Amino acid sequence: MNKAIFDFERIGTMDDFYIVAKRQLNLPEHFGKNLDALWDSLTGDIELPLAVRFENMSMSQLEIFDKLIQLFEEASGELGEAFSFEYYLRKAV
Known part of the structure; x- marks a missing residue:
């Protein structure tokens, strides 16, 4: 199973997320950087x-x-x- 890990210590905005997601998820060139486009890519374009x-x-x-x-x-x-998702909070220091 392929894995995509997003470290939110380095992601502060949705724009930051889309930049990382394009690389991590191998999104197509025409990816529109919005939630609708992300849904379309998750349900149709990703491996x-x-x-x-x-x-x-x-x-x-x-x-x-x-x-x-x-x-x-x-x-x-x-x-x-075929697709799993989980998220974790930052550990308190």
């Missing part, structure tokens, strides 16, 4: 099976990236065993 993991998310990032997290959770439900 499956795939496990996606968001790491080091802060509590504020949970709010900032709420719609993104929901989209990945929905994709996981839609694609079944």
Whole structure:
């Protein structure tokens, strides 16, 4: 199974996420950098099976990236065993 790990210590905005996602998920050149385009790519363009993991998310990032997290959770439900998604909060120091 392929893996894509997103480290949210290095991702602060949706633009940052899309830059990393294009590389990590091998998104097509025509990728539109919005949630609708991401959904289309997750459900039609990416190579499956795939496990996606968001790491080091802060509590504020949970709010900032709420719609993104929901989209990945929905994709996981839609694609079944071929696609898994999980996210983890940053450990307190």
